Amino acid sequence: YIYYFLSMDPFQANGWTYQGRNEQSRVDFYQRGGEKIDHYYTTGTIKTSLEHPTQGKTQMFRRDLEPAEVERVIEQPRAHTGHGYQRRK
Secondary structure: OOOOOOOOOHHHHOOOEEEEEEOOOOEEEEEEOOEEEEEEOOOOEEEEEEEEOOOEEEEEEEOOOOHHHHHHHHHOOOOOOOOEEEEEO
16 A cells, blocks of 8 residues: 555654564564554555553554545554554553
């Protein structure tokens, strides 16, 4: 899946810093403060890792997102999309 973002670089535009890539897993890593996003660029899956106010450290995996939903998650990693599942650390 290749996303055609509405903006040129939504990660940088929203304060995310590129941390690197794992070619074998086909994932790009980004960080913004204590929040992390892993973007699996071949499947379109986005994993967010953050500290939830009541649940502690959580991971949310989202699949089958439309480009606008991807941008919403990049802007606000806690955004509800209806396309995901959660894992607590």
